[in-house]
Amino acid sequence: MKSGYKCSAKRIAAIGVMLCMLVLTCLTVTSVLNTKAEEAIGQGHVDYDVTGLRIRKGPTTNSSIITTVSGGFKFDIYEETTDDDGDTWYGIGFYLNGSYERGYIYGGYITVDKRNDYKPDADFEEYLDSQGFPDSYKDGLRQLHVQYPNWVFVADHNGKDWSDVVENQNVIGRSLIYGSAVSSWKSVADGCYDWESGKYTGLDGSWVQASSALVEYALDPRNFLNDTNIFMFENLAFDGSLQDESGLESMVSGTFMEDSNHDLSYEGTDYTYITGLLFAGQKSGVSPYHLASRILQEQGYDGHGSSISGTQSGYYGYYNYYNIGASPSAGSTAVQNGLRYASRTDESSLRPWNSRMKSIIGGAIFLGQSYINKGQNTLYYEKFDMTGRGHQYMTNVLAPRSESVKSAQGYSDSNKNNIAFIFRIPVYENMPENVCEIPTGDGSPNNRLSDLYVDGYSLTPTFSLYTTEYSLIVDYDTSSVYVGGSTLDSSADVSGLGYHDLSVGSNDITITVTAANGDDQDYTITVVRQDKEPDPTPEPDPEPDVAYPGFSTTLSVDEDEKYISGLTVSGYVQDVLDKIDNYNGAYSKILNKNGNEKDGLVGTGDILITYNSSGEEVSRYEIVIYGDVNGDGEIDLFDFAQIKRSILGIADPSGVYWKAADCNRDGELDLFDFAKVKRYILGIGSINQ
Incomplete structure (x- = not known):
């Protein structure tokens, strides 16, 4: 498929690998970019999993060391060069102890974030606009376009609201991270962390719930618009014109699949892992590169996973290369459940998987039928399901990032430069304006x-x-x-x-x-x-003209406890005063609980005071509006929450606020009051005042 646009800009070498394991250590330098970087050709950062990377005075390992830096360290790029072995080095600018310094850094462990030499390509800019890519996506896509002008970027407007997607992925058990991760990657939400013991809740062995900040980072496509992680958006369907044995050789090099004595025979043919994966891709319609990446993710580069040993107790001779159905439940481990799945009969997926090749081929067929051929056709969408089925292959929130590295390594430089790869990149509704950066804080999260x-x-x-x-x-x-x-x-x-x-x-x-x-x-x-008590004065002789208020019959007055009820919800001060008759020059006011005169809505806790013609207080009543627990004059979710907190034993209202919460006046705060407020808010019930 042709891209529909061309660019003659000079190709730039692809830099960096974003891996899933992050080790953060204290930087020995200040990671601040040059504020006068107009001469720089770009900016970059040290890959997040790296520690102790040396900045040298020259572009060789023999040059003296200026300092060492670790993952996330940012710098300006001034020069791109190679050493005698053909390895890429970058001349960089960076701050060291408050001074802007220059040096060289090895390119194998860095990612180029931005190239300043991008020349506007009118056709490409028009294409980005026609796809509806937000401006916050465009810088990364421009950099990729300069490097690989044949690549095609499709904006996948999936109609999902960003906040809804984040909330869905924050459900406990849906997005996990390994327990040894830095603390800012791990959730302290209810059920995920024990504040008293300082321990995280294990949800799948040593895995714990990912923090919301890490979930947002992993969900934000803008974090992965580089030449490696972009492959999480690659379509995973089989394509014989792109996927071949040479690409698989690159993927399995240095792994247990490179030179194995495993029996990979199937229907009279002996396969290697390379030829077997290619055959599995053809049979299932799934990219063999993706299949290889899955196996390495699930079983490890050295093939240590128990699911493919064939010697697991109770399941001798069964294999589950992709760990399908492997999650702990009902007292069984993930491996046991996965091999139990492998031992069952299902002709459509070649089960039972009682040979290695049946597991590789049958598991690939399952992936095609269950995910890739049903809309979850990228690494990103296999983790973050947008089909509405609530179906995800992986719980590791960073799995798309780590697997995209393996996928990118499966393609040769020649393939990357000459093939019109198509990447479907999600665009959500109401996304945050700024990119959701990866959290970096470490140490105890306990702030109680x-x-x-x-x-x-x-x-x-x-x-x-x-x-x-x-x-x-x-x-x-x-x-x-x-x-x-x-x-x-x-x-x-x-x-x-x-x-x-x-x-x-x-x-x-x-x-x-x-x-x-x-x-x-x-x-x-x-x-x-409390305010100062007035000095005691002798009781005056009763005055015949002292005017106590006369209340409307719609009001209910408790003379013993001195409170008034029967008011209209969301009523104003004047509405209440109109229900009171004063005589002989007397007058009434409504004050808030702090003693200040009110002129707005009347709520629980407000005070009705009547004064005689001489300005002396003659009566005082607190106001109760049943259901208005927080005293704002309305009955809404805030009152609903107050009653709920009381029922849960978290906090109890007192005084007239307690009376207001006791909506049914039975002398107790319980679920009956909770229900009356809920029905009132929903418009299906009333509260008798």
């Missing part, structure tokens, strides 16, 4: 307190490391309080402890715990300092 207290007072609710909001009330004479506490993990830092001055009214005190990996968690204590 083991204790929190206010000296001399009791917090409401009682302290729990899972509860982050507390409150207490102090009298006017208390002008300051002392907040104490300690972290659950000794490596965490905490700020906000100590003495805090208090103003009359509500005071929010924030205690911030910063984990070793940089993640913050705030705890908030709301301290209400």
Whole structure:
């Protein structure tokens, strides 16, 4: 297939390999790009899995060392050259101890992020626009176009909303990462991490749930628009004009499949892994390069995987090269379940897989039928299923990235330069403007307190490391309080402890715990300092003209507990005042809980005060609107959440707010109140005021 556009720009050597294993160490230099890089021909970074890569004074291993750098280190590129062995080196600029330095770095462990010598290609720019690629995709595609002008990039507008896709992949068990990864790669969501023990929940052996930040990085196609990882978007169908034995030789070189004494006979023909994989691709319609990549991913480069030993206890003589059906369940290991699957009979996929070639061919047929021939025809889509079936081949969130490396290595430079590869690149609705970068923080993620207290007072609710909001009330004479506490993990830092001055009214005190990996968690204590009590004065003689308010019959007044109910939900101050009759020059006001006069919506906790003609207070009632638990005058999801937290024992409202939460007035906060608020919000029920 022809690309539909041409470019005469000079070909640039492809640089770098993005591998799935990331080891982050402290850099010995500052990784900051030159702010005056107009003379540079591009920018690049050290591959993420690399440590101790040397920057030298010249483009040879004999040149003296300037410094060493590790994965993620960024630099400007000024020159591309080769040494006597034909290996690529780059002349670079970088910051070292605040000074911009120049040196050379070996090209085998770096990725070129951007080439500054790109000359606008009107036809290609028009093509990108016609495909509907967002601007944030175009820089990477331009770089690839300069290197490989025959490659075709298709924008796959799959209609999926970005936030929905991220949420779907954050379901526990759906996106995993190896347990030894840096902490910012691992999730601390509920069910994924035990704060008290500091241990992650194992979901498949040594694998744990991936963090949301890592999921977003792995999902964002813009991170992989380089000459290696682009192959996660390659169509995986069989194509005999592209896929041949020479390509397979390159893929299996140095692996257990290169020179094996395994019996690979099938229907009277003896195969090698190379000829066998090519035959399996023809039979299944699946790329043999993809099949080879799958086997290496599942069984290891040395073939140590138990699924292909043929000697597994209880399943002697059975093989499962692609680990199909291999996930732990019902007390069985992943290998046991995979070999149990291999031992069952299914003629369509050549099962039972009681020979190596039957497993290789039959498993390939299964992949074609289950994934590749049903729309999941790229490495990316096999992991991140967009077909609506909720069907994914791999749980390793970085599997497309690591497998794309193997796929890219399966093609010769000649193939890459001369074949019009077609890459289907996902484009989502409402994507973030900026690329979702890979998280890099390491160290303990534990940012919880083991204790929190206010000296001399009791917090409401009682302290729990899972509860982050507390409150207490102090009298006017208390002008300051002392907040104490300690972290659950000794490596965490905490700020906000100590003495805090208090103003009359509500005071929010924030205690911030910063984990070793940089993640913050705030705890908030709301301290209400009461106003000064007026000086006691002799009771005045009763005045015949003292005017107490007369209430409308629609209102309900509790004279014992001094509260009023029966108000309209979402009613305004004037609506309430219109229901009150005052006599002899008396008047009424509605104040909020802090004592300030209101003029908006009336809510639970507001105060109705009546004054006589001399301006003296003669009555005071708190307002209750049943269902309005947070006092904003409306009944909505915030109130729903407050009642839910009370039922779960996380936090209890008090006073009139408790009364407001007790929607059915049975003296208890329970699921009946929860249901009444839910039905009210949904418009299918009412709450009697």
